[in-house]
Amino acid sequence: MIEPYPLSRRSVLVQVAASFAFLATRPAFAEADETAQAIREFTGGAKITPGKVSIEVAPLVENGNSVALAVAVESPMTVDHHVKTIALFNEKNPQPQIARFHLSPRSGTSRVETRIRLATTQHITAIAQLSDGSFWSQEVEVIVTIAACTEE
């Protein structure tokens, strides 16, 4: 038998209240500490510029256990100019990493589709590393009405 995460009325109320408080005080483009650290590990502290990356995901999903997501990067995908890696990060799952996709000039396009888990309403960040060493990003918010991990 597998028990889902314990979820009492009290803990739900506390979490909901906390998330509203967090949203109210949240500075623009800030990341949770762990997410920021995971992103720094990926980029090696290099500058990240918003742009070139686009995340396609429903703004509101019913079930966080399987959220369809596509990410694409503006790139000619030639030997000289291509996307090397696309990394996806979450903000409020137990671990900040979601996946890293390694592409090459043989990819032809820089679009990848997958399905992810979201523990709760949160921001998702996609960061692309191009062949010239630059990093580009986009961040989107997804509202989750039934979280991952609370179902069997």
Next chain:
Amino acid sequence: MANALLDLPKTARKGEVIKITTLVSHLMETGYRREISGAVIPRLIIHTFTCRYDGEEVFRAELFPAMAANPLIAFSTIATKSGPISFTWVDDAGITLTESVDLVVTD
């Protein structure tokens, strides 16, 4: 690890970009769930997926517990020449699943 589903064309023109969709049956146990006894259910996920075309790696993914169960990954590659396209999934238990599809490339 059990079955994999692959969706890609059987034939393509040289230089054509083909889309490859892969789906593999796997629980992707996160390592964050508990049994009723309180014991943590150990993590058991597919951590690496690799696609090779005629022996050369053309796409690779590193996966974490935030990937959904039965991981779906869709990507693309350029049809260069006729040959096998192979797909390999490796999980935490060291179990490896490999599937291969032959692509016929016409000029």
